[in-house]
Amino acid sequence: MQEKIKIWIGSSNAGKTQEIQQIFSGFDTIANFEGFRGLEVEENGESFEENALIKARAFYRALGEGRGDGFVLADDSGLCVGALAGRPGIYSARYAYLSPANISKDSPKPIQNASDKENIACVIKELHQKSIHSSAATFVAAIALVGCVKGKYIEKLTRGELEGLVVDTPRGQNGFGYDGIFVPLGFERTLGEMEAFEKNQISHRRKALQEAKLFLQSL
Ligand code: ITT
Numbered sequence: 287m288q289e290k291i292k293i294w295i296g297s298s299n300a301g302k303t304q305e306i307q308q309i310f311s312g313f314d315t316i317a318n319f320e321g322f323r324g325l326e327v328e329e330n331g332e333s334f335e336e337n338a339l340i341k342a343r344a345f346y347r348a349l350g351e352g353r354g355d356g357f358v359l360a361d362d363s364g365l366c367v368g369a370l371a372g373r374p375g376i377y378s379a380r381y382a383y384l385s386p387a388n389i390s391k392d393s394p395k396p397i398q399n400a401s402d403k404e405n406i407a408c409v410i411k412e413l414h415q416k417s418i419h420s421s422a423a424t425f426v427a428a429i430a431l432v433g434c435v436k437g438k439y440i441e442k443l444t445r446g447e448l449e450g451l452v453v454d455t456p457r458g459q460n461g462f463g464y465d466g467i468f469v470p471l472g473f474e475r476t477l478g479e480m481e482a483f484e485k486n487q488i489s490h491r492r493k494a495l496q497e498a499k500l501f502l503q504s505l
Contacts, residue, residue: 290314291313291314291355291356291357291433291435291502291505292314292316292354292355292356292357293310293313293314293315293316293356293357293358293359293502294315294316294319294322294345294349294356294357294358294359295307295315295316295317295318295319295358295359296322296341296342296344296345296346296358296359296360297341297360297361298322299379299462300462301461301462301463302361302363302462302491303317303318304482305482305485305486305489305491305492306359306361306491306495308482308483308486309486309491309492309495309496310359310495310499313499313502315359321348321349321350322345322348325344325345325348327340327341327344327345328340329341329362329376331362331376332376333376333428334362334363334364334376334426334427334428334445335362335428335430335443335445337362337376337428338360338361338362338428338429338430338443339360339430339432339441339443341360341362341430342358342359342360342430342431342432342441343430343432343441345358345360345432346358346432346433353434354434355433355434355435355436356433356434357431357432357433357434357440357502358431358432358433359429359430359431359498360429360430360432361427361428361429361430361491361494362376362427362428362430363378363425363426363427363428363490363491364376364377364378364379364425364426365378365409365423365424365425365426365452365463365464365468366423366424366425366426367409367413367421367423367452368421368422368423368424369413369416369418369421369422370409370412370413370421373385373412374405374408374409375426378405378463378464379399379400379405379463380398380399380400380405381400381405381408381409382400382401382404382405382407382408383400385408385409385411385412386412402462402463402464405463405464406456406464406466406467409452409464409467410454410467413452413454414454419453419454420451420452420453420454421451421452422449422450422451422452423449423450423451423452423468424447424448424449424450424490425447425448425450425464425468425489425490426445426446426447426490427445427446427447427489427490427491427493427494427495428443428444428445428494429443429444429445429446429491429494429495429497429498430442430443431443431498431501431502435505440505442498442501444494444495444497444498444501445493445494445497446489446490446491446492446493446494446495446496446497447490447493448470448471448488448489448490448493449470449471450468450469450470450471450473451468451469451471452464452467452468452469453467453468453469453476454467455467456476456478457475457476457478457479458475458476458477458478458479458480459478460477460478460479460480460481460482460485461477461478461480461482461485465477465478465485466478470488477489
């Protein structure tokens, strides 16, 4: 029944948005909502969950009065590399500007994201500084749902993880972000070499969204 409920996707990341829409097919999702355009949200939480909730609450507020029943769905995600003490972690989108390899104490805090290429180059550089070519790593996605059903305000958080290996030679053109340097456990191809449907069967985002779906269906 809740598959009829409106889900506004609160993300400006095209790769993420596409995956969310694919995994949430069957739900009434709204992507690239006009009313969210230009909204800058400061992601100053200390965990993926905190940041997902900050984003979802901000986008929900932006819907304004008269929004009716429905949820904003926000995703905060990133890559945690074992050999790099869990970095880039919650800083994955802006890592090229924040990595110890690139930052000085006087550097201004960046607002905008770095390119995927720059972020990947940064992780590889840090692996090489440690004289290693690969490391165990985990992709994490936290999903926040913030919304209203029959007048009742609801917040829900879910989390999904994908274990694997980060390698120092990008492979494949599919996906986005760090997909080209991540080989999921039990596979030989990077996520960048997989088709979208394959990634969507095993990904951190799939696991977190699956739990979110079950929650919505239980309402
Ligand atoms: P929104 O906040 O607007 O959703 P964002 O890109 O800023 O977009 P995050 O702050 O959550 O989102 O940063 C997530 C970054 O982590 C993303 O930019 C990628 O670099 C990386 N990432 C997350 N999930 C990924 C995936 O499935 N594959 C590859 N890289 C991923």
